[in-house]
Amino acid sequence: WPTPSGITEETAKARCQHELSTFNQLGSKCAHMVNTTLQFCVTDIQYTDSYDMLRMAVESLTSVCQIELATDPVNYVVTPDGSSALKAAISTDVCSVACFQNGRCENGTCVWNNGYLG
Numbered sequence: 001w002p003t004p005s006g007i008t009e010e011t012a013k014a015r016c017q018h019e020l021s022t023f024n025q026l027g028s029k030c031a032h033m034v035n036t037t038l039q040f041c042v043t044d045i046q047y048t049d050s051y052d053m054l055r056m057a058v059e060s061l062t063s064v065c066q067i068e069l070a071t072d073p074v075n076y077v078v079t080p081d082g083s084s085a086l087k088a089a090i091s092t093d094v095c096s097v098a099c100f101q102n103g104r105c106e107n108g109t110c111v112w113n114n115g116y117l118g
Contacts, residue, residue, distance in 0.1 A: 001046065003045070003046060003049040005049050005050075007045060007049065007051075009042065009046070012041075012042045012045040012046065013038070013042050015045070015054060016038050016041035016042055016054065016057060017038060019041070019054045019055070019057060019058050020037060020041070020057065020058060020061060022100065023058045023097045023100050024058065024061060024062070025062065025094050025095065025105065026062060026065045026066070026069070026094070029065060029069060029090070030061070030064075030065035030068065030069070033061060033065055033068075034061065037057055037060060037061040037064075040057065040060075041053065041054065041057035044056075044057065055097045055098070058097045059096070059097055062094060062097075066090055066091065066094070069090045070091075075087050075090055088107070088108070092107075092108045093105075093108040094108060095108060095109070095110050098110075
C-alpha cells in the first residue's frame with residue numbers, strides 16, 4: 001500500500017465496507033461472512049489497483065450466503081403441492097447488485113429509476 005495509482009488500504013476498506021453494507025440484501029443472516037468478504041475485497045483492490053471488483057464482492061457474499069442458508073431446513077417452506085422450497089426472502093426475492101445502483105428491489109423484481117433499464 002498504497003497501490004500504484006494511490007489507493008490506500010483505508011480507502012479500499014471504506015469502499016468495500018460501503019458496498020457490502022449498502023447492497024447486502026440478506027442483512028444479518030450472514031453477518032459472520034462479511035469480514036472475510038471484506039478482506040477479499042480489499043485484497044482484490046490492492047492487486048488490481050481498481051474498484052472494478054466491488055460489485056463482484058457483493059455478488060459473491062450474496063451467493064455464498066444463499067448457499068449456506070439453503071443447507072438449513074428452517075429456511076424452507078412447504079409449497080401448495082407439498083414440496084419444499086427455499087423461502088423467497090433468501091432466493092427469488094433477491095435482486096442483482098446492478099438493480100440498487102439505478103433502482104430498487106421489490107420482491108425480487110428490480111424497479112428501475114426513470115431513464116434506466118435492466
